[in-house]
Amino acid sequence: MTRNLQVHAAMEHFDIVLALVRAALESRSPRASHQVERLRDAIAATNKDQAAKLSRLLSATERKQDLEPLSIDEMRASAKLARGYLPGEILTKNTAVPRDKETSAPLVRIRFPDEARTVAPVLVPAMQEAIADLLHEWNRLDQLQRYGAIPNTRCLLYGPPGVGKTELARYIARQVDLPCVEVRLDGLVSSFLGTTARNIGALFEFANRYRCVLFLDEFDAIAKARDDIHELGEIKRVVNTLLQCLDDREGKGFTLAATNHEHLLDSAVWRRFDARIEVPKPDEDARARLITRFFPPLDLSKEAIVFLIWLTQGLSGADIAGMARTVKRHLALHSDGADGAVRPDELLAALRRFVVLNTRQFAPDQVGAVTGPRTALTAALEVAGLNQIQCAEFLGVSQSTVSRSSRKSPRQGTKQEKANGHE
Numbered sequence: 260m261t262r263n264l265q266v267h268a269a270m271e272h273f274d275i276v277l278a279l280v281r282a283a284l285e286s287r288s289p290r291a292s293h294q295v296e297r298l299r300d301a302i303a304a305t306n307k308d309q310a311a312k313l314s315r316l317l318s319a320t321e322r323k324q325d326l327e328p329l330s331i332d333e334m335r336a337s338a339k340l341a342r343g344y345l346p347g348e349i350l351t352k353n354t355a356v357p358r359d360k361e362t363s364a365p366l367v368r369i370r371f372p373d374e375a376r377t378v379a380p381v382l383v384p385a386m387q388e389a390i391a392d393l394l395h396e397w398n399r400l401d402q403l404q405r406y407g408a409i410p411n412t413r414c415l416l417y418g419p420p421g422v423g424k425t426e427l428a429r430y431i432a433r434q435v436d437l438p439c440v441e442v443r444l445d446g447l448v449s450s451f452l453g454t455t456a457r458n459i460g461a462l463f464e465f466a467n468r469y470r471c472v473l474f475l476d477e478f479d480a481i482a483k484a485r486d487d488i489h490e491l492g493e494i495k496r497v498v499n500t501l502l503q504c505l506d507d508r509e510g511k512g513f514t515l516a517a518t519n520h521e522h523l524l525d526s527a528v529w530r531r532f533d534a535r536i537e538v539p540k541p542d543e544d545a546r547a548r549l550i551t552r553f554f555p556p557l558d559l560s561k562e563a564i565v566f567l568i569w570l571t572q573g574l575s576g577a578d579i580a581g582m583a584r585t586v587k588r589h590l591a592l593h594s595d596g597a598d599g600a601v602r603p604d605e606l607l608a609a610l611r612r613f614v615v616l617n618t619r620q621f622a623p624d625q626v627g628a629v630t631g632p633r634t635a636l637t638a639a640l641e642v643a644g645l646n647q648i649q650c651a652e653f654l655g656v657s658q659s660t661v662s663r664s665s666r667k668s669p670r671q672g673t674k675q676e677k678a679n680g681h682e
């Protein structure tokens with residue numbers, strides 16, 4: 260059977276194919292999207308309607324992947340509800356901020372909704388749901404009140420460094436259209452130890468007076484300082500003040516806290532938060548979205564993106580942003596940039612630079628893929644999900660060269676892939 264006839268036979272049962280495609284795209288795996296794109300391209304010549312249906316499904320999947328920001332109307336409505344529910348005065352750009360009495364340094368930084376970015380951070384699906392639920396609750400305060408329910412107004416975001424916790428907290432504040440009163444507790448504890456308890460009292464008093472979201476960043480700073488034996492008495496006072504302030508804030512406004520050392524938090528502090536949301540490192544799908552967010556305007560091929568998704572396994576969003584910056588810098592200085600498209604050899608040279616400078620963040624096979632022999636790279640490309648034709652295209656060699664080097668080097672999955680059964 261020729262290739263066209265095969266495609267034709269499969270497309271006779273297009274409704275079944277479509278159902279399969281839908282199921283595959285629900286996994287949100289970039290590989291599934293890639294295969295659906297191949298199918299679409301294969302049938303485009305013989306059946307434009309069916310190809311168009313596949314294109315629509317693909318773009319609907321892409322749209323779903325980003326946490327939809329609330330519409331302006333929804334935000335206005337929610338702000339009105341929040342204003343109705345929350346007591347307090349309106350915080351304006353002219354409001355005087357609380358300051359440390361001795362140094363007169365400001366204790367908080369205020370971000371007004373019109374100053375903040377509205378782009379949602381890239382989140383894994385479970386997180387998107389958790390945040391959507393939280394926002395839904397915060398935006399439906401009146402309905403909760405009708406049933407006498409107390410809204411969940413205290414939320415702790417925790418997870419490894421650089422995964423977007425700070426960004427997410429600012430985004431949440433923006434979505435409820437309230438100013439975000441931001442304080443870094445590490446700064447507060449280190450520069451004002453001795454007056455920390457008083458400063459914490461002052462900043463809560465300020466946040467309770469105005470309608471706002473209070474965001475306590477680097478929340479573990481207090482727990483960490485407790486290890487300092489000389490300051491034990493003072494830290495106990497600070498923790499007690501913090502617990503008291505968190506309790507008193509109930510019903511007065513939203514409180515967000517972020518930490519990457521949740522294990523250091525006192526269980527009494529931990530319990531004060533009704534929602535505790537873990538922000539994990541990005542999964543395969545989230546990495547794909549981070550790559551397409553941070554690498555433009557570089558024009559990467561599909562194969563390069565699939566390879567980058569594999570290479571960034573284990574990295575945080577901040578790491579991927581850093582990688583994109585390094586690659587851009589390197590290409591700006593070393594690429595001839597004739598047609599705008601990034602050549603694989605130039606991309607690999609730029610990635611080598613980043614990997615060598617950040618070796619600890621990578622698994623040995625990831626380091627090997629960009630710094631080792633060609634066989635290691637070929638093996639990695641195959642593990643990443645490229646077939647031999649795509650590998651050959653990416654490497655600019657013949658398919659038989661790829662198949663020879665892939666015979667020399669048995670495929671190796673990374674530990675995480677083996678655990679996920681991705682091999």
Ligand SMILES: Nc1ncnc2c1ncn2[C@@H]1O[C@H](COP(=O)(O)OP(=O)(O)OP(=O)(O)O)[C@@H](O)[C@H]1O
Binds near residue numbers: 380381425580
């Ligand atoms: N999930 C993400 N979506 C989009 N951008 C991200 C994401 N994670 C990290 N970034 C990028 O990394 C930068 C740093 O993120 P952020 O400061 O929010 O991380 P964090 O989790 O608060 O880190 P830390 O624990 O070190 O405070 C962001 O400005 C953004 O450019």
Ligand SMILES: [Mg+2]
Binds near residue numbers: 424425426476477517
């Ligand atoms: Mg942070």
